[in-house]
Amino acid sequence: MNAAAPAAALEAEGLCKSFRAVRALDHVDLTLRYGEVTALLGDNGAGKSTFVKCVAGVYAPDAGVLRVDGVATSITTPDAARALGIETVHQTLAVIDTLDVAENLFLNREHTRGGPIGAWLGVLDKKRMRSETEHILERLGIRIPSLRHSMGALSGGQRQAVAIGRATAWGRQIVMLDEPAAALGVEQAARVLELILNLREGGAAVLLITHNMDRVSEVCDRAVVLRQGRKTAEVAVGDVTKDDLVGYITGAKSQQAHS
Amino acid sequence: MIKRALQRRQFAAPRQYVVYAAAVLIFGLFAVVLRDDGFVTASNLLNIGRQAAPIAVMAVGMAFALGAAEIDLSIGSVAALSSLVVADAVGSLGFAAGVAITLAIGMGIGAVNGFIAVKVRIPSFLVTLGTLGIVSGVARNLNNLQSLPIRNDTYLNVFGAGSLGPISSLLIWTVIVGVVGHLVLHQLRWGRHVLAVGADRSAAGALGIKTDRVRIAALIASATAASLAGMLLAGRLAIGRHDLGENLLLTVIAAVVIGGTNLFGGRASVAGAIAGSIVMAMLNNGLILMGLRVADQLIARGAIIILAVALSMREQKET
């Protein structure tokens, strides 16, 4: 990396995670920088989602160090990750089908009313959450017919849009998106890419998991490739072709990873 | 797609009101069929209300357990044990201490249920089946199968035959539990988290909701409500006995599910649970007035419960 490289937002060093005999992550080093979009590539089962979950506080890594803004932290719960400004769209979306859009958007970050007592009891400020939801969806250009719909009644693309909205709405500085455009139509996928570019413009550090090499070359600055839990390549997207990337993913090509 | 969803929603909305329609329908039916047997007399309606009260209180607690995708099979035995404990404790320690101790025991049983289910990872239906046996056994040992009379007037007023003005205290308890339960479920963060955990535990966990705590608390709510229901049963009859309320489990589950709560979590209705309890109490009452023998009542009630639950679950699946 040259001297002008933007500051590191998140650094993972030697991250390991095993599920019984499966080494899902094997000493993975990865750095996300402010104002950059990093692609995390790899075949199914390469360990991409596991990496995201370790950073998001869903899984506890077996070994390794995570640094946020240069400070070593242990992210043991999803709340801890959120408190550090890390937002995630999980591959499974983590939306609750029986709750409506506003309820999902504010789940576990609900506004309360009634002062300190209301906060202690957790009295929901539904009006405020509903109106903020309208603003958030409008700002992000997400169109939902009615906020009162339960998520289960929405299309796959709309559900995904809400999940992405939830992660990107709060002006957070580190955003990880695990295959965010997988269920989307052309128009909505373009909208997601636009959201990602907006985040970058706002200075955020973004991690994007995708299988679509066109998207990588459109919006990503760097690409990290995982293969069977190991990092096999880290490249500047401008320096390589799509075929190179596919080669790294399939293992046809290899590179000594350097940081 | 969106339009279809909209239309479905419009049809779906009234479905949660099925239980209220059923209540009116059954009332009308019995009012006609059983008009010579005194179904619509003031004393019989009061009787139905008094029967419904403990069912409703347990049903509200069960709505939280089911909403969180747990189930509490120990509620009948907890109610029975509570009736005995309160009869004894009110006699020896006085009203306030007796009631407090009984509720504390209910909460404790719920905490044990929840803790084992969550930390030892045993499904709550197995854990609570176990506590059902243990608690029934303890209740049977406590007074050698004898009933314990309650002579504390304050207790009998507050939890039994008493009334506030013209309103029976049993009814007042039902309303209090219903209103509190409704507000907790729909106005408090915790209620929303119960439903989120019940709908999709791993999604809720990924968002940082403390799913263990929520599940334990839901099982504490159901056991505590069962304990209160046991105190109401004891107050109504002025005795504590090892089997009071023991056979109400299926009735309560039916009341809750008919009322629109999803048997598998994620959706719950407190108002529906109370309406469902009234439906179940009317059915019980009607079967008795029809002159069915106890054995036949059991058969009829079982069949009605399966039918009612099957119908309401079909409704839920379609939404």
Ligand SMILES: Nc1ncnc2c1ncn2[C@@H]1O[C@H](COP(=O)(O)OP(=O)(O)O)[C@@H](O)[C@H]1O
């Ligand atoms: N919760 C889990 N329990 C057991 N094995 C898991 C779990 N999560 C992931 N794995 C395994 O870890 C490996 C990496 O999975 P994952 O991170 O989901 O891959 P990717 O997202 O790159 O497709 C796979 O072999 C997968 O089967």
Ligand SMILES: [Mg+2]
């Ligand atoms: Mg994945």
